Each structure stands twice: as structure tokens, then as C-alpha cells.
Amino acid sequence: MSILVLAEHHDGQLAGATAHVVAAAQKVKEAIGGDIDILVAGENVGAVADAAAKLDGVSKVRVADHAVYAHQLAEPLGALLVELAGDYSHILAAASTTGKNVLPRVAALKDVSQISEIVEVVDADTFKRPIYAGNAIATVKSADSLKVITVRSTGFDAVGEGNSAAIESVDTVVENSQSTFIKQELAQSDRPELAAAKVVISGGRGMGSGENFKLLDGIADKLGAAIGASRAAVDAGFVPNDMQVGQTGKIVAPVLYIAVGISGAIQHLAGMKDSKVIVAINKDEEAPIFQVADYGLVGDLFEILPELESKL
């Protein structure tokens, strides 16, 4: 049996997360053999398919290019995946908002469980995944004939891009009378995507105001970093919620994570504690963030940040 990976894409571009999901698929393939196919579903997704064909380990790219799949609404995309599922023992997608939206729907329609946000493939049936905001790791074994799985990107290193897999079109067109796309407002940013950035600098309630988040800009520019935030900073209206790092926001695992004015609540740590190196800047030396930080600096962020920027 083979493995199907659902490609993640936005604005006609293949998203980096897909290469991580293929890496997880490779681990499953080591156990069961078979092929790894990628499904690219959307409208005008030729460039996405070309990019997907380059990913190492992929046998075939299947392209469903039709207006009904535009914006990857759960109802038509779910129906398409159900149509294709018969050829596969495993269906994998990134644990992105798209993957999380559609895969449970597919699993229920196939009467199987869905396994969320795996961080390790133990064997073809057994997977590790964080529970309780990452404060415990569960090993789960599925006896279902079809495994439907979302993959946490930070758990797997991306595969390379030296391949040239075959591309074939999928003619299946499903009906959708239940949902309609109205509009989309994406945050404009020149910085790297939060979930994929090598360096992340985040601000919390200690930043004091949205205006003060500008103090992070210069450092982020120098380090090529993405800017994140704690829930406290989002709730206080300092920054938009798509910047939130944590259990209910984005899960990141950059090489360097700098937490500024963040106390380090359980829910925030859930989103960043797999970072390679953590730096905490906080005036409260008792803040829990210092228990996970490799390097802590106790002091006033309004003095430290400009100094740090000047010394990088």
C-alpha cells in the first residue's frame, strides 16, 4: 500500500511544511514500503505541483485543479480525499489550519480515528504525539486499516529537493453546495513565516503596548527573525492573533527563540519549548520562563533591547 501526502500551499506557492510531512511519510515508508504520492488540490496550482515534484522521495504528484477546490474548503477537499483514499494505507497532512480542518472530516467519513500532530513515527501503526499542551507525550497505536494523520512540522526535518516525480491530473470533481468562500485577509509581512523561521523573537505582556513591539523590529531585521507574541500580548491588543505562539497559536521550534517580557505560562511553553536555544529577557528573575531558558538576562527590556540591537 502507498502513502498519500496532502500538499500545503498558499497563493500558488508550495508551503515549506509539505517537505516536513514528506519526511514523516518517508519514516512510514521505511516500515511498509510502497510509494509516496502527493495530492495538490486547488485552483491554478501548476506551479505548486512542479515544486512538489522536486521533493525527494515522492513517486508521483496527483493534481486536482478545479474551481471547486479553490481555497481548499473542507467540504469539497474532504470529499476528494475520501474518493482517493482507497489507494492508500496512510494519508498525511501538515498540522496546519488546512490539515486540521479537513483530515478529521476524511477520517470520520472513512470511519477511522484521526491521529493529530504526530512528532515521531515509531512504526507504520504507532506514533508519538504531545498531549496536555505538550506536557506529556503519548504513544498511540492504531488498528484502523487507514491511518489519517496530521504531522507537526517541527518534529521532522524537511526532505531535500533533487527529485523530478511524475505529475498526473486527477479528474475527480465533487459537488459543493454547502460552503462558499467569501473573503480572505492575510497579514502582510516581509519577515519569514513564524512556523518556519530559524530565529523567532517574541514579546509578551511586559512589552507594555503594541507601539513598543517596534523595539523588536531592528533585532528581527538583523537576525532575519520572525516576530511572535504570547497570548497575553495578543489579548491585550498589542499585536494580531496570528502572531501568537503557544498551545492555541503557532508551534515553533527555531534554532534560536528569544522571549521578551514573557513570563512563560504552560500554554506559551507548549508552543516553543522544542526550540534549540531559548533566551529569556525578563525583569522578574522568578519568571518560569527562566526554567526553560538556556540563557537568561534579568533586567528592563526597554534598556536591554536597544543595547542588544546595537551589539548584534
Next chain:
Amino acid sequence: MKVLVAVKRVIDYNVKIRVKADHSDVDLTNVKMAMNPFCEIAVEEAVRLKERGVATEVVAVTVGPKAAQEQLRTALALGADRAIHVETEERVESLAAAKLLAKVVEEEQPGLVILGKQAIDTDNNQTGQMLAALAGLPQGTFASEVVVDGDKVQVTREIDGGLQTVELTLPAIVTTDLRLNEPRYAKLPDIMKAKKKPLDVKSPADLGVDVASKLTLLKVESPAERKGGIKVGSVDELVDKLKNEAKVL
């Protein structure tokens, strides 16, 4: 329009969990339990729909042990009109929960069903989507705004990178994200009144659903501990450590 809202009893989100010594699960004996935070947001949204005259009745439902009736009483105190408890002491996976809820949806015929986007214990983020699939209904997941207009509902969804608005035909399933609303607190008189509101108890067998799962929990472990770090005395020292010791700059 009737609104059905699903709630779950989970460990209180402020509790630092402990893994059992035999690694069979997380230890839930004598820990504080509460309504899942995303479910509180779901209840609040349902009650607001009623206050706006959109909903005529709010029905709260839960699947779980006898003690989960506390969470149903909380929902009633917050403004739900009546409650349904699907009582089982078994571990109920998302698929089984969705099957049970699909039966309740079939019986109750709500115009809208609101759930939280995920429970903070299993962190699955599946039940709403599965319920939508099983009930044959459209879904508006991770909602930050819900506007009912005639036989349609517009749901603004929090997606990676921004917001997306979709329009769904009713009946529909909505799952709540954090930003949808700020849940209210239950007032003492309402808590007293909630004790008198109707609460129906059913079993999975009454609903004709087998809750057995093909998913087995083999082991639960604590995550790898991070090594204790050091505190540095100055920005210069920090930059030096990052460059020369951690080699990340």
C-alpha cells in the same frame, strides 16, 4: 433556531499535570477539573445568539463520566436552557464522541451546533470536523466571528497567516477559537437556578453507538526535560554566549 453546544470536562488549564508512574496515562486523581476553555467560548456564543434573538433555545450536551454533570450545570448557569448528558465511564475518542453527538443532532435537529476547536487534554482538534462529516453538515472551524443571516451563517475563521470568511448553509457546525468572545462568569443566583433546569441522561447504548476505539494508548511519558540554563549578567555576555558557546548567531 435551536442551538446545540457541546462541552467537555477536562483538567483545569492552570494545573501542572503529572504522568502516572506506570506510564499508563496522566494522573487525574484529586486534580481540579473544569469546563474546557474553548467550550466556555462555545457556550458564551450560543447564549449571545439567544440574547440577540437568533437562537430560541440553547441545549448543552456532554459525553463523559457522571461528574461531567458539573460542567453541564455550569453551562446551564451561563444561560443554556437544558442539558443532555451522554454518560459513560469509558475513554471516549473523538470519533466515538462525534458519533454520539451526531445521534443527538439527529434527535434534536438544531439549526447550529457550536463546539470548542480543541480540548486542552487530548489536544486533538477533531470532534467538530468529525461531527460535521457524520451529520453531513458544513463546518466553520476556528471561528473568530459568527454571523447568522436567514438560512446561512458567515463564519470568519482564524487560518495560518490571517483570516478567512466562509458562508455555510444552515444547519452547520461551528468550532470556536479563542478570539470569538470573552466568556462571562456564572452569577450565584444563576447557579442556583441552574440546579432546577432539565438535565437528561442517556447512555451510548440508548443512542446505539459503540464507543470502542481502534486506537490504543500504549504509553504516556513526560517530555524530555530541558537542561537548566544559566543567567548572564549583561547584553555583551549574552551576545558572546550566543556567538561562541551556542553558536546560533
